[in-house]
Amino acid sequence: MVYLDHAATTPMLPEAIDALTAALAVVGNPSSIHSAGQQAKRLLEESREHVAATLGADGIEIVFTGNGTEAVNLAIKGLWWQRRTDAATGAARTRILVPAGEHHATIDAVEWLRAHEGAEVTEIPLDELGRVRLDVLAAELEADAASVALVTMLWANNEVGTIQPVDEVARLTARTGVPLHVDAIAAYGQVPIDVHGIRRATDAPRGAGLVALSVSAHKIGGPAGIGALVLDRSAAVEPLIHGGGQQRKVRSGTQDVAAAASFAAAASVVASRLDADADRMAALRDRLIDGTLRAVPEARLSGDMSAAGRLPGNAHFSFPGCEGDSLLFLLDAAGVAVSTGSACQAGVPEPSHVLMAMGRSEADARGALRITIGHGSTAADVEAFLAALPAAHAQAARAGLAARATSFDR
């Protein structure tokens, strides 16, 4: 099988598998006082430091979570609950500024706060390439920063791969004294991330600017079931899970040493060859885009095409007149795994809210296909996709007509 859905999940790196199995064989709860516990604690904290090093943070600033979604929820709900009232003045501070086209972890967490906790949500529009409208965000922050509990945004869009102007938003929030959470789950392992570097460069005051950043291990070749929230020392969040007080009392519960060790192994490998991997993936991606547009001239590439504006592993097209699920089915039958890119409920592809937020039509959104390259991808994978595409496209176009009117109608 040709696997080109690395944005969904990517194969575990051998180093991560080795680290996982080795650590699974070792007994000890890192919270225990005896030697076995101390050994486990040592491995856990070394892992935390390794992960921190790949993100420009300190070990103490890494809160391991069950997955990326939990990290996003902890950041958004935790910051909001912590800041909903201005402690000094008693004034309400309930607004969340959030761009359109975010991942469902953010959309649904924010919507829950709105529906159940009284959060006010201000959606910041995207431009046609999927970038957040900085002018609108700046105007909101400059008009009334005191009412804003937090700003949350993607580092890079998980569907169309557009990279957001994180530095500018970090600077805006630092200057206006508002905390910023960045969901870097799709970006991690593909672009350099340096939390302290950004805080320094933007003169971030305590508790404001970039204070929280979410990542997930399985997107970079680590195991599923562990993510992390980078939480700046100066940022306080209300915990979602209460118990034994592990991890700065922010996330109680016995810690998964083996998963952390495996995550750290993957993170270290990926960080050590980030530039070379990104160049290699971008070259494959460019060949894939070029070949696709040659094979299907009416295909439309979504997102930002500049080198700095797009994740190196992401290609995303709309095929007019086709349904994404037909293309996915036909390519799968031909042995090529790709994605429609949008959120699924019971496996139902919905028209992508990201493309809609970029001003595209529902028809465009229905015919969307995301092809993502990862650390193990080869030129042969790309060629296999390009070989399978023309027939799949021709057939999907015929099937696309059936979705609207059929010859059996009478």
Next chain:
Amino acid sequence: MKVLAAMSGGVDSAVAAARAVEAGHEVVGVHLALSRMPGTLRTGSRGCCTIEDSMDAQRAANVLGIPYYVWDFSERFKADVVDDFIAEYSAGRTPNPCMRCNERIKFAALLEKALALGFDAVATGHYAKIVTDAAGNRELHRASAEAKDQSYVLGVLTAEQLAHAYFPLGDTPSKTLVRAEAAERGLSVAQKPDSYDICFIPDGDTKGWLAERVGTETGDIVDRTGAVVGSHEGAHSFTVGQRRGMRLGTPAADGKPRFVLEVRPKENTVVVGPKEALAIGLIAGSRFSWAGLPLADPSTAFECEVQIRAHADPVPAIAELVDGELVVTPGHPLDGVAPGQTAVIYVGTRVLGQFTIDRTVSAVPVDA
């Protein structure tokens, strides 16, 4: 052949898919997403459309070792089945949404898409048989399992649709055997309850569901002379033949129970009368189709059986095509016939075709 097995998450479609695999076909399981906002868990006797049902279908596909996908037909389903259901009720008719779904979704939108994607047939868990005659023409027949026979709701299929339909359960003598087979095959849905209700009305409260969409408006209940005998909250919630739920204050002169004889949506009026007045001596309609080869000369009166509901008994009848209208005279009067209902015409076990009832003629003279 390449078979698309439509898998609802129920036991019938799971066993149908299993038999298609066993027959040596190349089978792919597809669950039809018919609602944009599906419920999470199954409730009551509803048999499809929740995420749990989709997962049941996927688990069955896993057990069979076949690929499985969910295809979104929610827009088509809403336009062709749900909105049609509302429009028909609003017009005072009694539609059969399962029939519409077979006609417009499963054996139209789905079949067309399947053929375009390289499949040869769509398999479903319907209890009905396809019989091929000596010349290779396909005929639709009643299932061996008489109690479960679903040939009525498939009566709308044309020769072209039947050419690509595949009903692996047609020869099975009973549903009990299908459940036993499912258990033997290790399918987790073996004991899943049957679905009876309309799948898009989760709590089974059709009246309440319609009232929400069509609205309520007080109107008169009249007898056959036009005298007002009561009032109602919306004509759409009544069906011909209905006896309960009218809350008539004044009893009939003869003290006998009264039944809904007619629904007049334009006047928002419901006509009631004695049971005898329900008896229909003739039904006719101009919207008809043949399930397979048409009769050589339908304008010569022919003997047949007519069935007017999914679970009604068939009644011997004489049918005839007169000026583009199929006219059917049953051997004895039919009860509870409403315009908009589908009459399916059988000859023996064979489904000859169907028509939508446009007009009916009472079997007894009208005299209050």
